[in-house]
Amino acid sequence: MISGTSADGIDAALVRFQAGAPTRCELLLGRTYAWDEGLRERLVALGQGGDARSLEELGTLDIQVAEAFADAARALIEEAGVAASEVAAIGSHGQTIRHRPAGAGFDGRHPFTWQIGDGAVIAERSGIATAADFRRRDVAAGGHGAPLMPAFHAALLHSDSEDRAALNLGGIANFTLLPARGEVRGFDTGPANCLMDAWALRHLGQPFDADGAFAAQGRIDPALLARLLDEPWFAQPPPKSTGREQFHLDWVDARLSGGERPQDVQATLLELSAVTIAQALRAHQPATRRVLACGGGVRNRGLLDRLAAQLPGVVIESTAAYGLDPDFVEAMGFAWLARQTVAGLPGNLPSVTGARGLRVLGTLHPAV
Known part of the structure; x- marks a missing residue:
C-alpha cells in the first residue's frame, strides 16, 4: 500500500508471488481508497513544508494514517474474499511528511526522511504482519531513500535486447533506467503532476486536470518556463530525490510576473514536467528506445503527447502492455519490498539511492 506525493488516495494491491520466483507476480485486486478530506488537507500541508501545530497533533496524525491504511487493507481483502490469515505480509509505504536526504535539518547536517502511519497499528488492526518505514535504513546508509521502485522495475521490466526506462508519473516523476547491459540507475526528475494538480485545485476547484483539458486551453509561456527551469535542483546530478x-504553489507563485492567464500557467506547468523528464532521460540514458509509464499521469493525454514530442524516436507506452496495471505498480512494488523484508533480502539499489551498500529495508511488525 502507498499514498504518494499527491496524497490523492491510498493505493492498495493484493499480490500473489510465485513460490521461489520473486520476479513473477500477479495482481489479484487493486483499489484506491479516498482519504478523509480534512486529514488529506493536513497531510498535503505538511508535505509542502508546513509545520505540525504540536507534537500531539503529529502523534495523532501518525495513528490516523495507520488506521486509514489498516482500513484499506481490510476492505481490499474482504472484497477479494481472502482471509487475513492467507496474507503473508502488508508492505506499507505510509505518507511522507518530510523528505530531507541532503541534510536540511536544523543544522543542515542530519539527513532524514519521515513517513507516518505506524506499522504496529496497521498490524494490530488488520491482523496481518506489516513491514513499514522502508526509506529510513537507506538514508541511514548514506542514500536518498528514494526512489525505491527500481529494484522491482528491474526484476519485472528489464530487457536484454533494448535500453528501457520505467517512468513513474506520480506527484513527482522518477525514472528507473534499465539498460540492456549495465547498471540499473534511478532518480527523481522533478514535478510530474503535483504542480498541475495544485494549480487545478486553486483555479478549477478540482483535484487534477482531467486528461490535460485545462492545460489544452492555454499556451506555453516561454518566459515563465525559463524561470521555472532555472531552478538549481534540476541541474543536480543523481542520486537525487x-x-x-x-515543488509547491509558493514555488510557482514566486516565479510568476503577474497577470498570467491560469490556463497558460497550467500549460506551462505541463511543459515543465515534459521538458525536465525528457532532459533527464537524454542526459543519463540517451540510447533509450522504450519508456514504460505508470502512475496517474498515464491518464493525462496532454502530458504523454508532450513527452512524445520531446522524445522523438522513443516509444512511450503504459506498463499495462507488460502485465502491470499502471495505477498499482507502486503498490505492487511495496508488496514486493515486504516480501524482501520478510525473507531478509535487500530492497534498495545503491546505484540508485547512493547508499553505501545493499540493505534490508523496513521494520517488520508481527501480526501478534
Whole structure:
C-alpha cells in the first residue's frame, strides 16, 4: 500500500508471488481508497513544508494514517474474499511528511526522511504482519531513500535486447533506467503532476486536470518556463530525490510576473514536467528506445503527447502492455519490498539511492 506525493488516495494491491520466483507476480485486486478530506488537507500541508501545530497533533496524525491504511487493507481483502490469515505480509509505504536526504535539518547536517502511519497499528488492526518505514535504513546508509521502485522495475521490466526506462508519473516523476547491459540507475526528475494538480485545485476547484483539458486551453509561456527551469535542483546530478516540500504553489507563485492567464500557467506547468523528464532521460540514458509509464499521469493525454514530442524516436507506452496495471505498480512494488523484508533480502539499489551498500529495508511488525 502507498499514498504518494499527491496524497490523492491510498493505493492498495493484493499480490500473489510465485513460490521461489520473486520476479513473477500477479495482481489479484487493486483499489484506491479516498482519504478523509480534512486529514488529506493536513497531510498535503505538511508535505509542502508546513509545520505540525504540536507534537500531539503529529502523534495523532501518525495513528490516523495507520488506521486509514489498516482500513484499506481490510476492505481490499474482504472484497477479494481472502482471509487475513492467507496474507503473508502488508508492505506499507505510509505518507511522507518530510523528505530531507541532503541534510536540511536544523543544522543542515542530519539527513532524514519521515513517513507516518505506524506499522504496529496497521498490524494490530488488520491482523496481518506489516513491514513499514522502508526509506529510513537507506538514508541511514548514506542514500536518498528514494526512489525505491527500481529494484522491482528491474526484476519485472528489464530487457536484454533494448535500453528501457520505467517512468513513474506520480506527484513527482522518477525514472528507473534499465539498460540492456549495465547498471540499473534511478532518480527523481522533478514535478510530474503535483504542480498541475495544485494549480487545478486553486483555479478549477478540482483535484487534477482531467486528461490535460485545462492545460489544452492555454499556451506555453516561454518566459515563465525559463524561470521555472532555472531552478538549481534540476541541474543536480543523481542520486537525487524530491517532493512537495520542494515543488509547491509558493514555488510557482514566486516565479510568476503577474497577470498570467491560469490556463497558460497550467500549460506551462505541463511543459515543465515534459521538458525536465525528457532532459533527464537524454542526459543519463540517451540510447533509450522504450519508456514504460505508470502512475496517474498515464491518464493525462496532454502530458504523454508532450513527452512524445520531446522524445522523438522513443516509444512511450503504459506498463499495462507488460502485465502491470499502471495505477498499482507502486503498490505492487511495496508488496514486493515486504516480501524482501520478510525473507531478509535487500530492497534498495545503491546505484540508485547512493547508499553505501545493499540493505534490508523496513521494520517488520508481527501480526501478534
